[in-house]
Amino acid sequence: MKTLRYFFTLSAITFGSSLFAQTGFSGKIKAEYVPFSNYLRPIDSLKTGSTSDFKRIQAAFSIPISTTLDELGRPRIWAVGVEGSYAKMENRNYEESLFPSEMLNAQIGLIHSRHISKTWSIMAMASVGVYTDMEEISSKDLLAQGGVLFIKHFNPRLALGVGPVLTNTFGVPMVMPGLYFNWSTQGRYKLQINFPNGIEFGAKLSDAVELKTVVELSGMTAEVNRNNTSMLLGYQQVVAGLRPEIKLNKSLSVQLTAGTSLARSFSLTSRRLKDFFKMKDEADPRFTTTFYGSAGLSWNFSKR
Numbered sequence: 433m434k435t436l437r438y439f440f441t442l443s444a445i446t447f448g449s450s451l452f453a454q455t456g457f458s459g460k461i462k463a464e465y466v467p468f469s470n471y472l473r474p475i476d477s478l479k480t481g482s483t484s485d486f487k488r489i490q491a492a493f494s495i496p497i498s499t500t501l502d503e504l505g506r507p508r509i510w511a512v513g514v515e516g517s518y519a520k521m522e523n524r525n526y527e528e529s530l531f532p533s534e535m536l537n538a539q540i541g542l543i544h545s546r547h548i549s550k551t552w553s554i555m556a557m558a559s560v561g562v563y564t565d566m567e568e569i570s571s572k573d574l575l576a577q578g579g580v581l582f583i584k585h586f587n588p589r590l591a592l593g594v595g596p597v598l599t600n601t602f603g604v605p606m607v608m609p610g611l612y613f614n615w616s617t618q619g620r621y622k623l624q625i626n627f628p629n630g631i632e633f634g635a636k637l638s639d640a641v642e643l644k645t646v647v648e649l650s651g652m653t654a655e656v657n658r659n660n661t662s663m664l665l666g667y668q669q670v671v672a673g674l675r676p677e678i679k680l681n682k683s684l685s686v687q688l689t690a691g692t693s694l695a696r697s698f699s700l701t702s703r704r705l706k707d708f709f710k711m712k713d714e715a716d717p718r719f720t721t722t723f724y725g726s727a728g729l730s731w732n733f734s735k736r
Contacts, residue, residue, distance in 0.1 A: 456734035459493025462726055466669070466693050468524070469722035474715045482526045484719060486669070486696070488519040488652075494543070508546040513559070515539050517652055519667070530717065531698055532565040535654045535667065555593070555612075556580045565654040565665065572662050573655045576600050579610050590615045601664065601703070632675070644675040646689065655703075662703050670695040671724045687728040692721055 466486040470479050491514075498510040516538040523531050539561025547553045558578035562569065577600070583593035593612035598605055616624040623633045634644035651668040673691015680686060697718035 456732065457493070457495055458730075458732040458734060459491070460728055460730035462490045462687075462728035464488045464490070464724070464726040466696065466724055467722055468522075469693070469696070469719045471526070471530075472718050472720060474717050477715070479720060482524065484521055484523045484531060486519060486521055486667075488517060490517045491515070502547060504547070504550075506547045509544065511543045513541045513543050513557075515561075519652055532567070532654060532656070532665065534566040535652045535665075536562065536564050536566055537652050537654075538562050551585050553583045553585065554580055554595075555583060563653045563655055563664075565656050568657070575653075575655075581610055581612050583612060589617060634675075634677075640679045642677045642679075644677060645673075646675050646691075647672045647694075656700075658700070664701045664703055666699045666701065668695070668697055668699070669693055673724060683733050684729070684731050687726075687730065689724070689726040689728075691724050693719075693724045694721060 464487070468483040468485045471482040471484060472478065473480055494511045494513050496509055496511045498508075500508045502508060517536070519535045521531060521533055521535075523529075523533065539559045541557050541559025543555065543557045545553060545555045556579070558576075560574060560576040562573050563575050564573040577597060579595055579597035581593040581595040583591050585591050591612070591614045593610075595610050597608050597610040599608060600606070611627060613625070613627040615626075616622060620636045621634070622636070623631075625631050628649060630646060630648035632644045632646040634642050636642050648671050649668075650671075651666060653667075654665045656663055656665045671689075671691055671693050673689045675687055675689040678686045678688075695718065697716045699716040
């Protein structure tokens, strides 16, 4: 699961990049629910009688502070981005406390995007946030990161970006590679692949309704104290389901999702740099597959 932990460390620079590239006030609110499912013991993957659920509300929005056009009419954007996630979990029938009952992630950042040639653009971001299990909030819960992605636009449907990301996730400033990929088709039937967010395939049923099949990756991070040592607790989930999207008007839309949690797990990582490349002796704690549901509202007041 080291790959997943590494993936979620980098996702802050790329998560919401399409949201923050808008020229007007845009955002989304989303509530998720995963009912109780059984804990699988890491040492032998035995299904136990211990169960946990997961409830989360997420909000993200972008406020442009400067928008200008270059000589080809393409926007140069400076924006403030704010994101927050609060999760609450109930853990039943555990012999010892393994998982938190609450997690909070909240960050604010400055984002800049612009084209630097006909086919290349950049997106730069610097942010600071609080990542905590709510037991004790201290300076150790503050994580800062920033980076620049150089994005190649092969055509209006395909873009690939790479660049350096600076983070203090591991206690000391460290440069790591960031990756962005987006590919989508046009027409009544649409396929979109976006790394690191997921995949969706949709059919336009009318001017106001679109039905999608989605697979999404998401997670949360919290600084925790284990034996007087600062560590990072990561939560990861992969979900799949059907999502009708209803446009209320040209700026507002509602998304309802029903499906299953394909994977749901926790991981505990040392913040010491020398431990980053060490392999763990056993698998990460995880849970059995169960139902997944969410409801969301998104808006975009960009000029069209």
